Amino acid sequence: MSLPSPVIAAQRAVVIDDSASAVALMLQLLETIEGCQPVGFTDSAQALSWCLNNDLDLLIVDYEMPPPNGLSIIEAFRDDKSKAAIPVVMVTSTEDVDVRYMALQIGATDFLSKPIDHVEFAARMRNLLASYRASKTLAEVSLWLTDEVRKTSMVIRQSPTSVVITDRSGIIEYVNPKFTETTGYRPDEAIGKRPSILESGDASPEMHQELWDTITSGNEWRGTFQNRRKDGTLVWEQALISPIRDSSGAITNFVAITEDITLHREYEARLEWQANYDSLTGLPNRMLVLDRLGQAMALANRNNGQIAVMLVDLDRFKAVNDTMGHDAGDEVLRQVAKRLLIEQRQADTVARVGNDEFVMVLSDASESHSPQAVAARICERLEAPFIIGGDEIFISASIGIAIFPGNGVTAQDLLRSATAAIPSADAEGRGGWRFFTPELDASARRRLAIEANLRHALAQGEFQVYYHPLVDVPSGRILAAEALLRWTSSELGPVMPDHFIPIAEETGLIVSIGAWVIETVCRDMAQWAKQGLPPVRVAINVSSRQLADRALLDVVGNALGAHGVAAGLLELEVTERLLLDQSPHTLTLLGDLKGMGLRFSIDDFGTGYSSMSYLTSFPFDVLKIDRSFISKVTEHSQDKALTQAIIAMAHSLDLEIVAEGVETAEQLAFLRANGCEFAQGYLFTRPIPVDAFAKLLKDGVQYAFAARA
Ligand code: C2E
Ligand code: MG
Numbered sequence: 001m002s003l004p005s006p007v008i009a010a011q012r013a014v015v016i017d018d019s020a021s022a023v024a025l026m027l028q029l030l031e032t033i034e035g036c037q038p039v040g041f042t043d044s045a046q047a048l049s050w051c052l053n054n055d056l057d058l059l060i061v062d063y064e065m066p067p068p069n070g071l072s073i074i075e076a077f078r079d080d081k082s083k084a085a086i087p088v089v090m091v092t093s094t095e096d097v098d099v100r101y102m103a104l105q106i107g108a109t110d111f112l113s114k115p116i117d118h119v120e121f122a123a124r125m126r127n128l129l130a131s132y133r134a135s136k137t138l139a140e141v142s143l144w145l146t147d148e149v150r151k152t153s154m155v156i157r158q159s160p161t162s163v164v165i166t167d168r169s170g171i172i173e174y175v176n177p178k179f180t181e182t183t184g185y186r187p188d189e190a191i192g193k194r195p196s197i198l199e200s201g202d203a204s205p206e207m208h209q210e211l212w213d214t215i216t217s218g219n220e221w222r223g224t225f226q227n228r229r230k231d232g233t234l235v236w237e238q239a240l241i242s243p244i245r246d247s248s249g250a251i252t253n254f255v256a257i258t259e260d261i262t263l264h265r266e267y268e269a270r271l272e273w274q275a276n277y278d279s280l281t282g283l284p285n286r287m288l289v290l291d292r293l294g295q296a297m298a299l300a301n302r303n304n305g306q307i308a309v310m311l312v313d314l315d316r317f318k319a320v321n322d323t324m325g326h327d328a329g330d331e332v333l334r335q336v337a338k339r340l341l342i343e344q345r346q347a348d349t350v351a352r353v354g355n356d357e358f359v360m361v362l363s364d365a366s367e368s369h370s371p372q373a374v375a376a377r378i379c380e381r382l383e384a385p386f387i388i389g390g391d392e393i394f395i396s397a398s399i400g401i402a403i404f405p406g407n408g409v410t411a412q413d414l415l416r417s418a419t420a421a422i423p424s425a426d427a428e429g430r431g432g433w434r435f436f437t438p439e440l441d442a443s444a445r446r447r448l449a450i451e452a453n454l455r456h457a458l459a460q461g462e463f464q465v466y467y468h469p470l471v472d473v474p475s476g477r478i479l480a481a482e483a484l485l486r487w488t489s490s491e492l493g494p495v496m497p498d499h500f501i502p503i504a505e506e507t508g509l510i511v512s513i514g515a516w517v518i519e520t521v522c523r524d525m526a527q528w529a530k531q532g533l534p535p536v537r538v539a540i541n542v543s544s545r546q547l548a549d550r551a552l553l554d555v556v557g558n559a560l561g562a563h564g565v566a567a568g569l570l571e572l573e574v575t576e577r578l579l580l581d582q583s584p585h586t587l588t589l590l591g592d593l594k595g596m597g598l599r600f601s602i603d604d605f606g607t608g609y610s611s612m613s614y615l616t617s618f619p620f621d622v623l624k625i626d627r628s629f630i631s632k633v634t635e636h637s638q639d640k641a642l643t644q645a646i647i648a649m650a651h652s653l654d655l656e657i658v659a660e661g662v663e664t665a666e667q668l669a670f671l672r673a674n675g676c677e678f679a680q681g682y683l684f685t686r687p688i689p690v691d692a693f694a695k696l697l698k699d700g701v702q703y704a705f706a707a708r709a
């Protein structure tokens with residue numbers, strides 16, 4: 001409805017007087033007023049009935065007339081409430097104040113005295129008509145306004161969307177019934193509070209700030225959020241929030257119009273889910289896993305990470321479907337999914353990509369989460385029987401493994417490589433896993449075998465400590481030894497430390513194995529003392545894993561105490577690498593061990609990370625020059641110079657020097673000439689078992705060629 005246009009219709013003025021000449025005069029004067037259409041009557045009774053049945057804008061009535069007289073006419077006219085605002089003028093010659101007073105009481109608007117002043121009459125009547133026209137317009141406009149507001153509020157009340165009106169500061173002033181229906185909050189529970197009573201915690205503080213900034217700066221804000229109903233359930237709402245301004249343009253309120261889009265959202269989510277997930281198992285489907293794989297590859301490219309993609313193909317599944325029916329088959333697939341998920345770490349993805357094909361993506365295929373270990377466990381898990389309707393069903397799996405980077409450039413490539421790697425049914429029977437790259441496959445198998453056997457090696461007594469003499473260069477005598485671990489696996493045969501120590505470190509097995517070495521060495525040393533052999537220092541290698549745990553203090557203390565070994569005879573060898581990522585804890589532990597009286601040597605010096613500053617970061621006693629230098633000192637002048645420099649520097653730092661890996665007399669001569677204290681190497685002997693070493697001590701072996709000038 002639009003605003004009514006100004007009233008420009010003609011105005012009707014009615015004149016009633018029993019004198020025809022008076023009527024004629026007044027009509028003549030009224031006709032001079034623009035837009036005025038005068039009507040005259042001399043018969044007052046006839047005039048009254050006309051007035052009550054017609055529209056008019058001004059009534060001019062004489063007082064003294066045959067009945068009904070002026071007062072009676074005004075009284076009857078005013079009885080009609082719809083005519084209350086129409087101006088009524090009484091024309092009278094009487095000066096009787098009581099008559100005038102009475103006329104005012106019954107509703108006359110004004111008086112005019114007879115005889116009429118022409119100019120005054122015309123002016124007054126014009127004014128009365130004009131002001132009546134204005135008041136009539138105003139009444140119509142206000143009628144229109146109240147009607148509009150009434151309609152508007154009806155619309156708001158019956159709106160199918162929630163409407164909330166807040167004041168400038170965000171305090172709720174009004175909520176409509178739909179709001180109550182959607183949120184469960186009655187008006188009295190919401191009014192006076194903030195809309196934050198609905199917050200679900202889903203939207204970020206930044207989003208709230210952005211919303212508030214937008215509307216307080218006078219703009220509309222549109223968006224969706226998840227709100228919490230009074231009963232705690234969640235509702236998705238789409239909102240339009242806009243400021244309301246007063247006539248001066250200042251913001252007085254905010255109105256939020258929100259629509260419940262929960263069903264819509266759920267529907268969307270269901271569609272999205274159906275496009276990305278397998279409805280039988282609830283796992284991601286091929287499309288989603290390829291997508292995730294692509295993302296993982298991008299991330300691995302940035303972080304130099306490694307990804308493994310495993311294609312798990314069920315063997316004998318078709319037989320289950322054929323013999324036991326599809327329902328049983330479906331149940332097997334659901335249970336397979338559950339078993340696979342046990343192996344899933346946070347960033348990994350398990351997906352179903354074909355009828356009996358699953359994919360597992362290890363997004364961080366590190367040593368601690370190695371694909372071969374995961375694959376081996378999956379094979380084992382899927383070999384356990386599936387119980388379906390009381391029957392035991394046996395299936396097994398064949399797994400192909402592809403590695404990124406290396407086995408493909410795109411996600412599709414990788415999946416193809418993994419599929420191609422699936423062990424064929426006729427080679428070594430069904431089941432098992434295989435890497436796409438043969439070399440990787442071989443080393444992974446070896447690693448896995450070492451790890452598996454290492455786990456029970458200690459309990460099965462498969463370790464031994466060998467001793468490698470440290471020969472005093474000037475005298476040729478054995479004054480010390482390095483303890484070296486030896487492992488003869490019942491299944492794999494002898495395995496060298498370089499192959500199993502790294503695995504023992506990664507798996508943490510080194511902590512218990514290392515403790516066993518310390519205990520064994522102390523027991524051997526006590527034995528030598530008992531046999532009356534001269535005291536020798538023994539150096540034991542310790543890895544960073546051992547030095548991360550303060551339990552090492554007890555291990556060392558207990559071993560020394562139990563066997564009565566002097567702490568000064570025990571030396572711990574740590575590598576440069578350890579110092580590279582030295583933590584404050586490690587340094588404290590080293591300090592505490594040093595405080596017990598133990599000696600420390602820095603092992604493999606010169607193998608890469610050498611820095612003088614490391615040497616001064618901890619009070620070492622011995623520096624061991626790595627074999628890679630010693631083996632070349634007689635051939636390369638560069639290595640000769642380097643070795644000479646290392647010896648000079650170590651001496652200036654008050655460190656004793658051990659040359660590792662001395663294999664020739666020439667090397668030894670060079671070391672002697674340069675003032676190196678100790679030599680260790682195959683030139684004297686290989687590392688030997690405890691009894692053989694005790695015999696050397698007992699015989700008081702002196703290597704003559706060593707002492708020779
Ligand atoms: P390492 O501490 O540098 O030990 C010296 C290695 O050099 C030993 O190898 C030793 O047999 C070898 N070697 C000594 N002289 C010669 C020589 O003249 N020629 C040649 N070719 N080799 C020589 P091994 O016993 O194989 O030990 C390898 C590494 O394994 C050790 O290097 C050490 O880092 C680690 N390791 C050995 N036993 C233990 C242990 O009980 N605990 C820990 N954490 N690590 C150990
Ligand atoms: Mg060593």
Ligand code: MG
Nearest residue numbers: 603604624660
């Ligand atoms: Mg070494």
